[in-house]
Amino acid sequence: DQQVKQNSPSLSVQEGRISILNCDYTNSMFDYFLWYKKYPAEGPTFLISISSIKDKNEDGRFTVFLNKSAKHLSLHIVPSQPGDSAVYFCAASGNGGSNYKLTFGKGTLLTVNP
Amino acid sequence: ETGVTQTPRHLVMGMTNKKSLKCEQHLGHNAMYWYKQSAKKPLELMFVYNFKEQTENNSVPSRFSPECPNSSHLFLHLHTLQPEDSALYLCASSQSSLNNQPQHFGDGTRLSIL
Numbered sequence: 001d002q003q004v005k006q007n008s009p010s011l012s013v014q015e016g017r018i019s020i021l022n023c024d025y026t027n028s029m030f031d032y033f034l035w036y037k038k039y040p041a042e043g044p045t046f047l048i049s050i051s052s053i054k055d056k057n058e059d060g061r062f063t064v065f066l067n068k069s070a071k072h073l074s075l076h077i078v079p080s081q082p083g084d085s086a087v088y089f090c091a092a093s094g095n096g097g098s099n100y101k102l103t104f105g106k107g108t109l110l111t112v113n114p
Numbered sequence: 115e116t117g118v119t120q121t122p123r124h125l126v127m128g129m130t131n132k133k134s135l136k137c138e139q140h141l142g143h144n145a146m147y148w149y150k151q152s153a154k155k156p157l158e159l160m161f162v163y164n165f166k167e168q169t170e171n172n173s174v175p176s177r178f179s180p181e182c183p184n185s186s187h188l189f190l191h192l193h194t195l196q197p198e199d200s201a202l203y204l205c206a207s208s209q210s211s212l213n214n215q216p217q218h219f220g221d222g223t224r225l226s227i228l
Binding site: 002004031032034036041042043044045046049051089093095100101102103104105106107 | 154156157159162211213221
C-alpha cells in the first residue's frame with residue numbers, strides 16, 4: 001500500500017509558465033515533507049522541504065504548499081525553465097525512531113518546452 | 115558535484131558472483147542509507163546506519179549484506195543475487211537518522227544480474 005502517491009506520471013509545461021506537481025499521502029503520522037529532483041544517470045537532489053507546522057515554504061522559484069487536512073502537498077515552479085525538466089519525487093517522514101525514514105512517491109516526469 | 119560518491123556506476127554480474135558496492139560521503143554526516151530503485155517503483159529503503167550502527171533493516175534478503183566501517187563509508191556486499199535484484203542502488207547520507215533532515219544521494223550503481 002503506497003503511503004505517498006504522485007498520481008501524475010508526467011507533466012508538460014511551456015517555458016515561463018508555472019509547473020505544479022502534486023503529491024498525496026495517507027499516513028497521518030507524516031510531519032516532514034521533501035521534494036527531490038532527479039536527472040537521468042544522476043541521484044536525486046534535495047530541492048525543498050516543509051514541516052507540518054507550516055503551510056508554505058518558498059525558495060527562489062520553488063514553493064511547496066502543504067494542506068494537512070487534505071493530506072496533500074504541491075510543488076510550484078515559477079517561472080519554469082527547460083533545465084527544470086527532470087523527475088520530481090515527493091517524500092515524507094514522521095518523527096521518532098524508525099518513523100524518521102523517508103517514504104517516496106513514484107515520481108513525476110516534468111518536461112519544460114522552450 | 116555530489117558529496118556522496120558511489121562506485122562502480124554500473125555492474126553486471128552472474129547469479130553466483132560475489133561483488134561489493136561502495137559509497138563514500140564527504141559531507142561530515144553521521145547517517146548513511148542504502149536504497150533500491152526498481153523500474154516503475156518508488157525508492158525502497160534497505161538499510162540505515164547511524165554513527166556506524168545499523169538501525170534499520172527493511173526486511174532485506176540476506177544475500178544483501180551491508181557494512182559500515184566508519185561514518186564516511188558504506189558498503190553493500192552482494193552474493194548469489196537473483197534476476198529481480200537488477201535495479202539502481204542508491205546510497206544517501208544525512209546529519210543523523212534520528213531527526214528530520216534532508217538526505218543527500220549519490221548517483222547510484224546500476225546493477226544487472228544475468
